Amino acid sequence: METITLDKTFGDLLNSASSTWGDSKAIIYNEKSYTYLNLNNITDLLAKGLLSYGVQKGDKVALWLNNSPEWFFFYYAIAKIGAVIVPINTRFRSNDLEYVLKQSDSSLLVLGNSYRNANYYEILKGITPELEHSIPGQLKAEKLPRLRKVISVGFLSTSTISFKDLIDRGKQISNDELRKRESEVSPEDLFAIYYTSGTTGFPKGVMHSHKMIINMNNVAERLQMKSSDKILLFLPLFHVYASQVGLTAACTRGACIVLMEAFESGKVIKLIKEEKVSILYGFDSMYLDIMNDPNFNQKSIKSIRVAMCSGTKGILEKVVKKNDFKVVNSYGMTESTGVTSLTFLDDSDDTIISKNGYPLPGISIKIVDPYTKQTLSNGNSGEICVKGHSVMLGYYNKPIETKEVLTEDGWLYTGDKGYIDELGYLHLSGRIKDIIRVGGENVDPIEVDAVLISHPAVFKACTIAVPDERLTEVCASFVQLQVNKNKINEEELISYCKTKIASFKVPRYIFIVDEFPTTTTGKVQNFKLKQMAFKLLENKKAKSSEV
Incomplete structure (x- = not known):
């Protein structure tokens, strides 16, 4: 099984994948497909286009796009030039959008087309009315003074930089200039700021470096992922689960992403059958929706080799017991790159149902008393703490909140409750505050x-x-x-x-x-x-x- 070396940036990762699996499909989306070579070539043009507009290393580039190949293109293009990707939740509206753009210090926004009942351009214009009459690339907005450039994807506007314009500008920049910028990017550099899901209020910006690649390679290893695998991805790409366990893990093995714009149980079943999907990611409720769909039967999903599912024990048991494919259970959070522990493919059904996985390589987990912070022995329940390359760098521009959960020696206090059994497996039992x-x-x-x-x-x-x-x-x-x-x-x-x-x-x-x-x-x-x-x-x- 071919793999790539891991002391890399995300730009290096795609370059290596293109060299190793260039003719293999990287993305299938609706009627289109892109090989790893196609993906890398388009990414390079976009990266050079961003350079032509003066995007510097460390600049924050916000991405407000629905699931689409363009998400992949910008994801790697931003990484190649050492800028910082800021994925934005596509459910956000004016208040949330303004908060994230301002809090992240984003200077450039990649803006997608309308989706369902949301017109992203109109929502942005409601925050920055100056946009309508601005010169492309020269926005001056009172509420968002750092935001200067808006790139439009899937629609045209006289006040934004078009996707085509960015590609055309990229053709005027030499490959040597791009390679020079790429050489200045280090695996330790800030790669992304992921904003938490907002289950308890306003989200915080979770900072991660390019070292996320190491953890995703270990996820791919435990799933025994191969270049022949096809991964169905309907989870939103702005979330760490989809972009990391989806895009990044696949890129470490040359696997193919079969991409959906959004979750629809009937379409999931149809694509599994048509594309012979072998790996599935999702949350417990999504699996139940698939199983309750009138088109569902074991024959229609027989190509599935492994499915990653986490959630309520009762629902997980139904998913495990009523399907022929192998299920893996996991534990993770945005602050620890989405996956901290994962069960093995040869684990028993009882282990998968009752345990949230075994720590991935390079990750340490300990349980502490939530009040005294003393480390507890195996079998005793307390707060789950995580240490290793998967742990965030901190919350962006929130030093007080960072110190509340991240110690100087690298331990992340998750706020989750659980225990470690005698075999070293993690058992999650809820939130301390819940x-x-x-x-x-x-x-x-x-x-x-x-x-x-x-x-x-x-x-x-x-x-x-x-x-x-x-x-x-x-x-x-x-x-x-x-x-x-x-x-x-x-x-x-x-x-x-x-x-x-x-x-x-x-x-x-x-x-x-x-x-x-x-x-x-x-x-x-x-x-x-x-x-x-x-x-x-x-x-x-x-x-x-x-x-």
């Missing part, structure tokens, strides 16, 4: 969720804390029911929980919903659930007072 204090007793919401999901009528559950006058806090659970199952009401679910768990763990309130508020990557936004719970309880209280 623990619910019911009258002096600690309740892990994941345990409550697992009980609810074990009911045949329940599709998904998420438990949060709500205030209580007597007990300080009690459990409140949001539940999504299975399609085409017998209906069940809140009281019946509470009665079911009473037969399974201690009384103080039983939800005081259950709210049945059609769907959960989530980030684009599928994470449930707990702060929105709390807002919903408070409103529902206030309405309930008001109705009671009227009686």
Whole structure:
């Protein structure tokens, strides 16, 4: 199996992949495909185009694009010239967009075409009305004084630099000038600022160097990835999971990305069958959507060799037990390059369901008491801490927040709760701050969720804390029911929980919903659930007072 050496930048990585697997397909998107040589050639032209517009090493270049080949092109082009990529969540609107562009000090924005109900250009113009009459490359905006250039992809505007113009400008720059800039970029340099998903509020900018490549090579190694593999990627590329476990890991092995603009269960099944996809990435709820699709059957997905899935234990068990392909479980976060630990392909189903993987090479994990910070022995639950090349450099322009989670000797305090077993596997059990204090007793919401999901009528559950006058806090659970199952009401679910768990763990309130508020990557936004719970309880209280 061919691999590449790892003491590289992202620009080096693509150059090596082009030399090693030049004629192999790197991207399949709709009716188009690009070989690694095609990808590298287009990337070079864009990189030279950016040089022609004066983009310097260390400049922040924001990328607000939907999943598309152009995302790949800019990803590597920005890296080649030593600039810093700032991926922007495609669900962001004016407030979030303004915050990220300002907080990241972005001087250039790559702007995509409209998607669904969002016109990105109009949203940007709402923040910077000066854009409409500006000369391309010379924006002067009051709210975003550092942002000077906007590149448009998929549409034309008299106030932006077009994709074609950037390519044409790149043709006027010599290869020697690009190679000179590439030689000035080091693996230790800042490569990207990923903004966290925002499950608890405004996101923070997580800084990573080019050394992310090392971790992604180790992911590819554990998945036994080969150049013949085809990886179906529907996860959003602005997220570290998709761009790293997807793009970067594939590039270390010359594998092909079959790219989707967004997740659609029916189209996923169709592409798996047509393209003979062998590797699948996703979150637990996405796998359930695929399995519940009317076109789903084992024959239609028989080409899948391995699927990476993480999430609720109850849902993961359904994915593992009801499919013929191998599933791997993992643990990670944006601050640790998306994947810190991963199960092995020869692990048993019970191991995959119950354990969140074994640490990847070069990564250390320890468990500490969340209050004393003393290291705990195997089997004892506490806060998960991570150290190694996968750990972030810090939060951009947030030294206080960085010091709160990252020690001088490199330990990242994740805020996640778990333990390490006698074999060295990690077991994740929730967030330290998510623990619910019911009258002096600690309740892990994941345990409550697992009980609810074990009911045949329940599709998904998420438990949060709500205030209580007597007990300080009690459990409140949001539940999504299975399609085409017998209906069940809140009281019946509470009665079911009473037969399974201690009384103080039983939800005081259950709210049945059609769907959960989530980030684009599928994470449930707990702060929105709390807002919903408070409103529902206030309405309930008001109705009671009227009686």
